[in-house]
Amino acid sequence: MENSVFEPYLERESVFKKDRDILRPSYIPENLPHREKQIDQIASILATALRGERPSNILIFGKTGTGKTAVIKYMGNEISKADERERVSFLYMNCEIVDTPYAILQNIGNRFVQDFDDRIPFTGWSIERVYNILREKIDEEKRVVIVVLDEIDKLVTKSGDDILYHLSKINDDLKKTKISLIGISNDLKFTEFLDPRVKSRLSDEKLVFPPYNANELRDILQQRSNLAFENGVIDDGVISLCAALAAQEHGDARRALDLLRVAAELVERSGSDKITEHHVRKAKNKIELDCVLEATRSLPTQSKLVLLGIILSEERNGTRLTTGDVFSAYRELARKAGVSNLTQRRVTDLISELDMLGLVNARVKSFGRGGRTKEIQSSVPILETKRVLEKDEVLKGMKNYHLKNQTTLLGLK
Ligand SMILES: Nc1ncnc2c1ncn2[C@@H]1O[C@H](COP(=O)(O)OP(=O)(O)OP(=O)(O)O)[C@@H](O)[C@H]1O
Numbered sequence: 572m573e574n575s576v577f578e579p580y581l582e583r584e585s586v587f588k589k590d591r592d593i594l595r596p597s598y599i600p601e602n603l604p605h606r607e608k609q610i611d612q613i614a615s616i617l618a619t620a621l622r623g624e625r626p627s628n629i630l631i632f633g634k635t636g637t638g639k640t641a642v643i644k645y646m647g648n649e650i651s652k653a654d655e656r657e658r659v660s661f662l663y664m665n666c667e668i669v670d671t672p673y674a675i676l677q678n679i680g681n682r683f684v685q686d687f688d689d690r691i692p693f694t695g696w697s698i699e700r701v702y703n704i705l706r707e708k709i710d711e712e713k714r715v716v717i718v719v720l721d722e723i724d725k726l727v728t729k730s731g732d733d734i735l736y737h738l739s740k741i742n743d744d745l746k747k748t749k750i751s752l753i754g755i756s757n758d759l760k761f762t763e764f765l766d767p768r769v770k771s772r773l774s775d776e777k778l779v780f781p782p783y784n785a786n787e788l789r790d791i792l793q794q795r796s797n798l799a800f801e802n803g804v805i806d807d808g809v810i811s812l813c814a815a816l817a818a819q820e821h822g823d824a825r826r827a828l829d830l831l832r833v834a835a836e837l838v839e840r841s842g843s844d845k846i847t848e849h850h851v852r853k854a855k856n857k858i859e860l861d862c863v864l865e866a867t868r869s870l871p872t873q874s875k876l877v878l879l880g881i882i883l884s885e886e887r888n889g890t891r892l893t894t895g896d897v898f899s900a901y902r903e904l905a906r907k908a909g910v911s912n913l914t915q916r917r918v919t920d921l922i923s924e925l926d927m928l929g930l931v932n933a934r935v936k937s938f939g940r941g942g943r944t945k946e947i948q949s950s951v952p953i954l955e956t957k958r959v960l961e962k963d964e965v966l967k968g969m970k971n972y973h974l975k976n977q978t979t980l981l982g983l984k
């Protein structure tokens with residue numbers, strides 16, 4: 572065979588055993604350490620379904636990476652194993668993807684449509700028609716249907732809570748079948764936005780998943796790394812370090828697993844065969860950089876102009892900019908880009924948003940006689956961020972641009 576550019580990479584021994592997806596968030600392990608209590612609680616509620624009756628609705632809360640999705644999918648598998656008489660249907664939906672009332676009803680409805688030609692189309696029907704078909708089909712046989720709405724807060728933000736009202740009331744319209752709902756959210760405050768009737772119906776039972784501590788994260792990582800890696804690939808201390816770093820943030824198992832996976836990928840690419848603490852630290856930097864760049868990439872154009880204004884002003888004036896400095900840089904860039912000029916007040920708001928995203932640092936500073944101003948500093952890697960900003964259609968022409976107007980000493984014009 573001719574020498575291929577891939578050859579050095581293909582010949583290399585992998586640190587992974589066959590299946591590298593084991594470290595990805597979509598993988599559900601056969602047991603979930605440190606969630607025994609939550610699993611037992613949910614089992615005690617859902618067992619009713621196996622007896623042919625409707626379980627209480629459940630709301631599950633917990634910060635990101637606390638195992639909510641993993642536990643509920645695990646429960647779905649356990650139910651289908653235990654459901655010998657096949658009278659329970661377990662439907663999982665992620666409301667970030669299935670995010671409109673129509674899509675939700677269509678998804679539930681089609682689960683009970685046998686004939687392909689009778690399927691509810693993706694669009695085009697009135698919501699009433701979809702609802703009626705769903706009601707008719709789901710009620711053809713006696714069964715218990717458990718509908719999981721993961722990331723339910725996204726649905727409510729996007730489409731309001733009408734659909735939840737109708738779903739939670741649907742049992743009144745059914746003769747044979749019973750539906751129960753499980754909502755999952757990492758936003759503890761989301762029920763504040765719900766109609767009180769919906770809120771009380773949805774939360775018959777409420778569960779909170781606490782964050783994992785470093786020891787618990789270590790067990791989770793150990794279980795996965797035994798499955799994912801060949802023996803002896805991981806240095807002592809690697810798992811503890813991943814666990815400690817993730818526990819410092821807020822006990823996020825996804826972050827802990829990401830650290831381990833990215834560290835392993837860095838090792839693979841570098842051609843060495845042992846994962847050390849050094850790789851974990853490099854992985855941490857890489858993940859953080861990716862986060863910053865992703866946040867930058869998804870900013871609206873006006874915010875990108877403000878951020879670029881801050882970066883270019885810093886290049887010219889040094890750090891510690893005032894709102895006036897940033898505004899004048901922004902105005903110059905907006906003019907050059909040919910987009911409409913926002914007011915200074917609006918730009919001040921955008922600066923606060925950038926601050927909240929962690930892309931800049933804006934501190935209020937007081938100085939004599941009650942005067943106050945903001946001191947603004949970027950907190951992004953300059954080169955990489957500029958590269959991302961310059962990819963924006965509107966900011967393309969700003970490559971290697973230098974600001975013209977000097978305002979710092981003159982104050983605001
Ligand atoms: N107890 C556990 N044992 C093994 N793996 C776990 C455990 N808890 C979480 N994980 C793993 O951590 C990752 C994140 O978990 P999961 O997706 O369930 O978080 P989540 O609570 O749904 O977060 P989000 O609110 O962001 O959706 C997944 O890869 C999951 O398999």
Ligand SMILES: [Mg+2]
Nearest residue numbers: 639640641721
């Ligand atoms: Mg989840």
